[in-house]
Amino acid sequence: MGAGKKVKNAGKTTKGKLKETTGKAVGNESLEAKGRSEQALGDAKQAAQKAKDALKH
Template identity: 50%
Template sequence: MAGEQKAKAKMEQAKGKAKETVGRAVGNERMTAEGQAEKSKGDARQAKEKTKDTFKR
């Protein structure tokens, strides 16, 4: 389960970064903001998983 969540976090980060980059390239502020939000969500999920790993040991 933890590996699945880590992969999901990485996927959200990558998807968010791509969306943010495309949004900036085409000048779409909404897409840029959505990308930043997705990237932040992935960052938060990754931090949660790292915290769980720390307490597991």
């Protein structure tokens, strides 16, 4: 996986976790849901990149 994409996708996952935790702390269900969504998106993109890399080698 390209280093730049790996960092970007990991950042999205981390950002989502932060939003989810903040949403839980302040009782904001919308923010919590957005955080879970961003985490899932980041995880999916990481998995797709890993699959692409596996096919290249």
